[in-house]
Amino acid sequence: MKFTKCFCAGVRVELMGEFRLHALAINEVRDVFGADDVLAAKLRGWALEAFPTPAQPDRHVGRNHLFRRARRRPHIVMHRAGSPTERTADDLLEGRFVAPNELVKSWRVLDLWLEKLSWGTLTTSCTRREYDALEFELARAGVPSYLGLNRLFGGDPQIPLRPAPGMRVGYSRASHVEATCAALDRAVPYLSDDNVRNVRALMDFLEKFPSWYDEARAAGRPRPDLIILRHEDPATLATVPPVSTPGSGILPTRSAS
Numbered sequence: 001m002k003f004t005k006c007f008c009a010g011v012r013v014e015l016m017g018e019f020r021l022h023a024l025a026i027n028e029v030r031d032v033f034g035a036d037d038v039l040a041a042k043l044r045g046w047a048l049e050a051f052p053t054p055a056q057p058d059r060h061v062g063r064n065h066l067f068r069r070a071r072r073r074p075h076i077v078m079h080r081a082g083s084p085t086e087r088t089a090d091d092l093l094e095g096r097f098v099a100p101n102e103l104v105k106s107w108r109v110l111d112l113w114l115e116k117l118s119w120g121t122l123t124t125s126c127t128r129r130e131y132d133a134l135e136f137e138l139a140r141a142g143v144p145s146y147l148g149l150n151r152l153f154g155g156d157p158q159i160p161l162r163p164a165p166g167m168r169v170g171y172s173r174a175s176h177v178e179a180t181c182a183a184l185d186r187a188v189p190y191l192s193d194d195n196v197r198n199v200r201a202l203m204d205f206l207e208k209f210p211s212w213y214d215e216a217r218a219a220g221r222p223r224p225d226l227i228i229l230r231h232e233d234p235a236t237l238a239t240v241p242p243v244s245t246p247g248s249g250i251l252p253t254r255s256a257s
Contacts, residue, residue: 018125020111020229021205022118023212025222026157026171032113033095033160040093046116047089047109084109095160103164110161111229119212119224122205134195141190147183152176153228166233172226174209181206 035043084105091098091106098106115121135149145151157171172180184199184206191199206226213223 017127018123018231020115020231021122021124022114022227022229023120023205023209023224024114024118024227025216026173026225026227027222028117029114029157029171029227030159032110033092035093043093043113043116044086044089046112047084048086050112051084051109053083053085092161098161103162106161107164107167107229114227114229118227119215120205120208122202124201130198134198137191137195138184138187138199141187143183143187147180152180152226153230157227164233166231168228168230168232170228170230172228174213174223174225177206177209177226181209 031039032043088102088105088109090096091102092110131149138148139145152172153168153170155171155173155176157169159169163169181203184203188196188199209224209226216223
């Protein structure tokens with residue numbers, strides 16, 4: 001069963017970052033680039049549903065337009081500014097180079113596909129101050145650096161699509177997700193109330209991985225890893241941010257690559 005949850009940080013923040021955590025095998029992410037016909041058809045369908053591009057005939061009048069009747073060109077498709085197009089999806093599916101000015105649109109499409117393919121998705125946001133406070137308390141509670149949040153969010157997914165400006169992309173193998181979740185659980189008694197809530201929110205998601213392993217095995221799919229997308233710049237946000245409420249953020253505004 002899909003699991004999607006959203007938290008958001010306080011209204012007065014010095015830096016906001018949205019994080020998208022997907023439970024999906026890294027090899028299934030890589031399979032998107034150069035997808036076979038069956039997978040490509042499914043992905044194109046999802047993109048078209050989320051980012052429709054209806055034909056909107058334009059008018060072409062040429063010279064002396066005050067006296068000429070407008071001539072419609074129904075074959076012209078008008079795309080909303082900044083919206084992904086069919087070419088955006090095709091470039092991803094073929095593993096083509098994506099120009100810098102197309103990266104944001106490409107990530108909107110890829111993030112949609114990751115959520116559709118994943119066993120669960122967590123959306124959350126926080127400030128750098130919240131993250132630093134949590135990471136400090138985790139270290140003080142005995143969580144080693146190799147099981148900290150930086151490491152959890154910092155693996156290189158090694159995919160053809162590079163991050164857009166203001167983005168970070170990372171992943172962790174399933175085995176590391178389990179080890180980190182266990183370390184976080186041991187640290188809970190030594191954390192402040194605010195950080196207990198933050199860690200519990202993350203653990204609620206990570207603790208679902210074993211059940212997703214079973215579902216993946218039954219479906220003949222590889223067991224999921226953790227895929228992380230961080231959007232520091234609102235222009236690259238994959239989702240529409242919810243109305244902010246106090247006391248939420250759990251994730252870093254910076255992750256290693």
